[in-house]
Amino acid sequence: MAPAAGLAIEHITTVVIGAGHAGLAISRFLTEHSIDHVVIERGEVANSWRRERWESLRLLTPNWQSRLPGYPYQGSDPDGFMTMPEVVEHISGFAAAISAPVRTGTTVKSVRRVDGGYHVATDGGEIRSRSVVLASGAANTPHVPEVRRAVPEGIECITTFDYYNPQRLPRGGVLVVGASATGVQLADEIHRSGRAVTLSVGEHVRLPRTYRGRDVLWWMETSGVWNQRYDEIDDLERARGLPSPQLIGTPGRTTLDLNILREAGVEIVGRLAAIRDGRALFSGGLLNQFALADLKMQRLLDTFDDWARNAALDVGVGPPERFEPTRAPASARLSIDLRGGEIRSILWATGFRPDYRWLEVPVLNRKGELRHDGGVVVDAPGMYAIGLPVLRRRKSTFILGAEDDARDLVGHLAQYLSTLARTVKT
Amino acid sequence: MSQKSINNGVNIDALLAAREALKGAPEAANFTWRASCKWQSGTHATSTVQGFHGLGDELRHKTEFSFETDHPEVFASEDHGATPVELVLVGLASCLTAGVATVAQNRGIQLRSVEAKLEGKMNLYGILGIDSDVRNGYDDIKVTFHIDADASKQDIEALVAQSQKRSAVYDIVTNPTNVTVEVV
Numbered sequence: 066m067a068p069a070a071g072l073a074i075e076h077i078t079t080v081v082i083g084a085g086h087a088g089l090a091i092s093r094f095l096t097e098h099s100i101d102h103v104v105i106e107r108g109e110v111a112n113s114w115r116r117e118r119w120e121s122l123r124l125l126t127p128n129w130q131s132r133l134p135g136y137p138y139q140g141s142d143p144d145g146f147m148t149m150p151e152v153v154e155h156i157s158g159f160a161a162a163i164s165a166p167v168r169t170g171t172t173v174k175s176v177r178r179v180d181g182g183y184h185v186a187t188d189g190g191e192i193r194s195r196s197v198v199l200a201s202g203a204a205n206t207p208h209v210p211e212v213r214r215a216v217p218e219g220i221e222c223i224t225t226f227d228y229y230n231p232q233r234l235p236r237g238g239v240l241v242v243g244a245s246a247t248g249v250q251l252a253d254e255i256h257r258s259g260r261a262v263t264l265s266v267g268e269h270v271r272l273p274r275t276y277r278g279r280d281v282l283w284w285m286e287t288s289g290v291w292n293q294r295y296d297e298i299d300d301l302e303r304a305r306g307l308p309s310p311q312l313i314g315t316p317g318r319t320t321l322d323l324n325i326l327r328e329a330g331v332e333i334v335g336r337l338a339a340i341r342d343g344r345a346l347f348s349g350g351l352l353n354q355f356a357l358a359d360l361k362m363q364r365l366l367d368t369f370d371d372w373a374r375n376a377a378l379d380v381g382v383g384p385p386e387r388f389e390p391t392r393a394p395a396s397a398r399l400s401i402d403l404r405g406g407e408i409r410s411i412l413w414a415t416g417f418r419p420d421y422r423w424l425e426v427p428v429l430n431r432k433g434e435l436r437h438d439g440g441v442v443v444d445a446p447g448m449y450a451i452g453l454p455v456l457r458r459r460k461s462t463f464i465l466g467a468e469d470d471a472r473d474l475v476g477h478l479a480q481y482l483s484t485l486a487r488t489v490k491t
Numbered sequence: 492m493s494q495k496s497i498n499n500g501v502n503i504d505a506l507l508a509a510r511e512a513l514k515g516a517p518e519a520a521n522f523t524w525r526a527s528c529k530w531q532s533g534t535h536a537t538s539t540v541q542g543f544h545g546l547g548d549e550l551r552h553k554t555e556f557s558f559e560t561d562h563p564e565v566f567a568s569e570d571h572g573a574t575p576v577e578l579v580l581v582g583l584a585s586c587l588t589a590g591v592a593t594v595a596q597n598r599g600i601q602l603r604s605v606e607a608k609l610e611g612k613m614n615l616y617g618i619l620g621i622d623s624d625v626r627n628g629y630d631d632i633k634v635t636f637h638i639d640a641d642a643s644k645q646d647i648e649a650l651v652a653q654s655q656k657r658s659a660v661y662d663i664v665t666n667p668t669n670v671t672v673e674v675v
Contacts, residue, residue, distance in 0.1 A: 356655075
């Protein structure tokens with residue numbers, strides 16, 4: 066575990082950055098290919114799950130789906146949803162089972178291109194490698210829109226990174242911005258704590274928790290939707306930018322959608338478009354956001370029904386269901402005076418971005434996103450990425466999605482190394 | 492995804508090619524639209540459009556287009572043209588309709604007819620300064636489409652939803668926009 070003594074540069078074939086489930090899955094296949102490697106981890110195994118999640122969070126995927134390569138869920142509650150300590154235990158168990166060569170407490174300072182590979186500088190020493198796998202996650206830093214600059218003084222701004230539980234919020238009304246899984250879960254939880262909650266809703270993905278008696282993610286997986294490859298998707302950029310589906314993992318397998326939140330007393334407003342003179346201004350396009358989400362959910366359920374009919378699986382599941390459209394509020398407010406005292410804090414559930422500040426290789430586009438073709442980084446031979454949205458398949462960011470992506474990418478990587486070896490010899 | 496067998500009069504291949512080309516040339520995607528307005532008399536004015544900027548160049552419509560605006564006689568005006576607020580409805584309707592045709596072409600849906608009716612509700616207490624709690628502009632705009640096309644109801648609803656998602660005027664109407672007015 067100790068870094069090389071002195072200033073000596075270590076030579077390791079492959080450096081994997083990040084010991085979350087994705088980096089560990091890569092390690093598992095590297096070992097299978099007998100490729101010597103190290104997994105560099107700034108904290109502990111499954112670090113983000115330990116430190117960067119709120120208290121009540123559970124996985125969106127049922128336990129039986131939380132399988133890693135050669136490491137299925139073996140507990141007694143296959144239909145349950147793991148809490149964060151359970152996720153940490155699961156991933157740590159996987160790391161131990163595959164004897165992953167993890168170097169914990171080691172932070173990557175920079176990755177540079179050098180002749181024949183990469184130079185990885187860490188706070189524990191320098192490493193030269195032929196290849197690098199970026200498995201540091203898709204959600205390193207919260208993304209908060211520019212409009213935050215106009216929030217008046219006296220309103221506490223919290224990102225979902227800082228959020229832990231409702232008790233730590235200031236008393237008084239909360240504006241939750243964003244209606245992804247995170248946004249709806251936190252709107253629900255904060256509302257239950259007795260605070261008035263206003264939820265600002267832009268583009269969102271609506272899903273019921275269960276459909277025809279099965280978990281909706283069972284349908285996603287079994288019908289093949291989740292296996293759809295990145296190069297088969299019409300609008301890949303859009304697919305990669307979609308917010309997470311409005312789902313919550315609860316023991317009761319409950320659905321959490323905007324109708325339910327509204328019935329409970331959460332006020333729904335449109336996308337936060339601007340803050341002007343202390344007033345938050347919301348888009349009047351809310352109804353179209355509802356229509357788009359309802360139509361897309363409908364289309365997905367139709368896909369499931371068609372698949373079930375063709376696969377003659379209709380017998381194993383309940384009858385097709387149709388859900389009530391998202392109900393329009395009688396009149397959604399278009400503005401709220403943030404200086405009026407009604408809102409005391411704003412919770413930005415507006416997504417995350419990866420952090421590549423240490424990556425000194427020109428592989429980002431003008432928006433700071435990694436340029437990659439299914440995880441094979443463009444213009445950087447030997448560099449790979451895993452764990453990003455729709456990296457190689459729709460399921461790529463889910464725990465069970467790591468296996469197929471890691472297998473493919475390590476296959477590509479092994480091929481690259483052998484080509485490199487031949488080139489060097491001749 | 493373009494479908495050769497259907498024709499809504501939209502050159503979708505050219506549009507998709509332009510979309511690809513602009514991805515590699517972000518500066519060319521910056522457009523400036525312009526209009527000029529000249530007061531005639533009373534509430535009557537004549538607006539024209541012709542030149543605009545885009546694709547890194549000064550461009551022009553083939554001809555100058557002109558629009559008369561005024562107010563109806565119940566406003567003690569001479570009714571030489573549409574009221575400006577009606578022109579806003581015209582802008583929204585035509586933008587959404589163009590969007591429906593384009594999205595339909597892209598999705599391989601043959602349109603036979605597309606008609607939209609628009610209603611914008613407004614309380615004059617706002618512009619007349621009678622009640623400061625009443626806004627000047629529309630409280631509510633309702634657009635009703637009647638679309639005859641070779642597609643299911645669900646697909647037609649999806650067309651209309653996508654058209655709103657990609658509409659400039661819908662965005663302008665539903666979201667705040669910074670406006671600077673100067674006198675020189």
